[in-house]
Amino acid sequence: MDDFERYVRSGARLAEVGVSDVDLAIMRAAQAAYGPALDALDRADLADVWPEPDLDPGRPPPNT
Amino acid sequence: MANAERPSHPQDLSLRAQAAAIAAGELDPAELLAATLARIDERDGALNSIVAGSPGEAERMLTAAPDGPLRGVPVAVKDMFALPWRAPRDGSTREQGLPGESGMYRRLRDAGAVVVGVTNMHFWGGGSTGHISAYGPVGNPWNVECCGGGSSGGSAAAVGARLVAAAVGTDGGGSVRLPAAYCGITGLKATFGQAPVDGYTHGYSTMGAAGPMCRDAGDTRLFGAVVTGRTLPAADASGLRAGIVRSPFWEDLDPEVESACGEALGASGWSTPELDLAGAEHAAIATVLRLTLEGLPSIGRDELEEAEPIARALVKYELLFPARLLLRADRVRALLRRSLATAFEHCHVLAWPTVPAPAPPIARPTVSLPSGPAPPDPGNVRQCGIANLAGIPGVSIPVGLHSSGLPMALQLLAPWGEEARLLDAAEHIERATGREHVDAVPPIAAPARA
Numbered sequence: 001m002d003d004f005e006r007y008v009r010s011g012a013r014l015a016e017v018g019v020s021d022v023d024l025a026i027m028r029a030a031q032a033a034y035g036p037a038l039d040a041l042d043r044a045d046l047a048d049v050w051p052e053p054d055l056d057p058g059r060p061p062p063n064t
Numbered sequence: 065m066a067n068a069e070r071p072s073h074p075q076d077l078s079l080r081a082q083a084a085a086i087a088a089g090e091l092d093p094a095e096l097l098a099a100t101l102a103r104i105d106e107r108d109g110a111l112n113s114i115v116a117g118s119p120g121e122a123e124r125m126l127t128a129a130p131d132g133p134l135r136g137v138p139v140a141v142k143d144m145f146a147l148p149w150r151a152p153r154d155g156s157t158r159e160q161g162l163p164g165e166s167g168m169y170r171r172l173r174d175a176g177a178v179v180v181g182v183t184n185m186h187f188w189g190g191g192s193t194g195h196i197s198a199y200g201p202v203g204n205p206w207n208v209e210c211c212g213g214g215s216s217g218g219s220a221a222a223v224g225a226r227l228v229a230a231a232v233g234t235d236g237g238g239s240v241r242l243p244a245a246y247c248g249i250t251g252l253k254a255t256f257g258q259a260p261v262d263g264y265t266h267g268y269s270t271m272g273a274a275g276p277m278c279r280d281a282g283d284t285r286l287f288g289a290v291v292t293g294r295t296l297p298a299a300d301a302s303g304l305r306a307g308i309v310r311s312p313f314w315e316d317l318d319p320e321v322e323s324a325c326g327e328a329l330g331a332s333g334w335s336t337p338e339l340d341l342a343g344a345e346h347a348a349i350a351t352v353l354r355l356t357l358e359g360l361p362s363i364g365r366d367e368l369e370e371a372e373p374i375a376r377a378l379v380k381y382e383l384l385f386p387a388r389l390l391l392r393a394d395r396v397r398a399l400l401r402r403s404l405a406t407a408f409e410h411c412h413v414l415a416w417p418t419v420p421a422p423a424p425p426i427a428r429p430t431v432s433l434p435s436g437p438a439p440p441d442p443g444n445v446r447q448c449g450i451a452n453l454a455g456i457p458g459v460s461i462p463v464g465l466h467s468s469g470l471p472m473a474l475q476l477l478a479p480w481g482e483e484a485r486l487l488d489a490a491e492h493i494e495r496a497t498g499r500e501h502v503d504a505v506p507p508i509a510a511p512a513r514a
Contacts, residue, residue, distance in 0.1 A: 011384040017365065019380060026377030033442050037349035038385075041392050044346060051391075052398040057270050057455025058257030060480050061401045 004031060074099050079137065079229035079283035086136040093136025093178070097126055100138040100180055104227050107508060110208040113221035114140065114181035115199040121149050125178045134290060135176030140222050140231040143182045144189065145169060146263035154265045155187040155215065157198045158367060166263020168232060168274060168291070175290040183218030183231055187375040188363070189266060191215060192242045192444040193429045196372050201426045205247055205506035206470050210423040213243025219277045220247040226509040229278060230287040234264070236272035237351050238448025241460035241475055244277055245418035248462045248471030248504065250284045250490060251277045255480050256455035258292040269358050271351070271452040280502040281461070281490035288483060301488035306332070306476070307339040307411030312446060316435050318421040324464035324472045325417045331496040336415070339407050343399035344450065348442060350400070351449025353393035356382040397453045404454050413489050414477040418460040419444050422470035451477055459486040461493060462501040
């Protein structure tokens with residue numbers, strides 16, 4: 001069992017969902033596709049980027 | 065319209081020509097409805113774009129049709145909206161809510177339109193290929209063995225195959241623009257909040273917006289006015305500035321897609337300033353995370369275990385996303401909105417390909433990119449998700465046929481509320497390219513040889 005499978009199975013147990021071998025194979029493919037972008041987001045310097053309060057996606061951000 | 069000018073089948077008329085001919089008494093809406101239903105029976109077997117026809121309900125709607133801009137015109141609706149006779153299924157086997165008069169249904173009814181069917185879609189709206197659905201995959205009008213796209217693939221395919229001239233789609237991460245690109249039609253994602261959300265399965269979302277899907281910009285303008293409840297007046301778009309954001313939106317593209325989109329922009333005569341968008345490199349994953357956050361509470365555990373295997377596994381994958389990444393995605397969202405607002409101070413629209421590569425085969429949904437073979441979703445969401453995060457409108461317009469025989473498309477984005485500008489820009493490109501691509505007829509809709 002590699003690190004990814006350990007992560008999936010322990011997380012699934014906490015979330016109270018089962019993970020079949022088919023599920024795991026598809027999840028591995030998803031991780032291959034999205035993992036690098038997730039890692040890049042995790043490493044990004046967003047310290048000076050604050051979320052937009054009272055976000056209204058139908059309008060431009062305030063002060064613009 | 066003189067009889068000599070009229071195509072042999074009324075569904076080969078544009079949406080606006082159908083509406084005008086009915087209003088002028090030159091086209092019997094009952095005959096149009098009958099012809100539309102017959103064509104759906106003839107053509108949709110291979111396409112699988114309509115999952116629930118409604119001939120009886122369509123006739124009732126026609127009988128009661130008020131004198132609106134689409135009186136008597138057949139349209140189709142994505143399986144995400146409650147109709148009086150049918151609860152939406154969201155591409156699954158389960159009803160999601162109750163039958164009823166969704167806000168979208170009321171807009172169509174009040175415009176005099178006639179709903180002839182509910183269109184197929186990607187399971188739970190969760191993909192850009194349309195090959196995963198409880199009703200089977202959606203085919204492409206240009207090659208039925210290829211994906212019709214998602215998640216509004218049925219709507220795109222129905223319009224592309226000339227089953228109807230207009231269909232409603234929804235777009236939470238590209239789901240109007242992406243299948244429009246795959247099927248060679250025009251698809252508009254409206255500004256967030258422009259379309260009614262009552263009776264819409266994803267009405268909780270801060271990312272989703274309904275949108276019109278039609279053959280060209282003129283039809284999209286007419287249908288878009290009904291969908292958004294706003295007039296979308298036409299204006300000259302010859303002097304626009306189209307901002308080009310090279311990274312990441314013009315990177316890792318099929319060379320023919322890049323060339324076709326570049327040629328379309330060249331034909332437009334617009335100036336094309338090069339711009340940067342801070343945060344753009346994280347737009348795709350921020351889209352996935354935001355959609356995940358918003359969608360997961362709607363999926364019950366028992367429904368999850370009954371779901372289509374790929375959709376089920378992807379939801380389980382998403383369940384395990386660390387919470388901190390969801391919060392970082394929201395910071396990226398704020399950054400992108402500010403970046404876009406600044407960019408629009410230097411251009412009227414932004415332009416890049418809608419999809420990096422044309423529609424893949426249903427049997428093997430993988431696209432070929434310079435970086436190598438890849439599943440379509442990551443690249444497709446990269447191209448489109450930024451508009452959903454920001455809330456801005458976007459349109460996909462056909463700009464050529466790939467050597468594989470499948471359509472290629474250019475996407476234009478505009479500031480909040482500027483749907484009319486997008487349609488002006490789309491019409492400008494149509495004229496600049498001699499309407500070659502919007503008037504191209506897919507094989508499924510080609511006249512039978514004598």
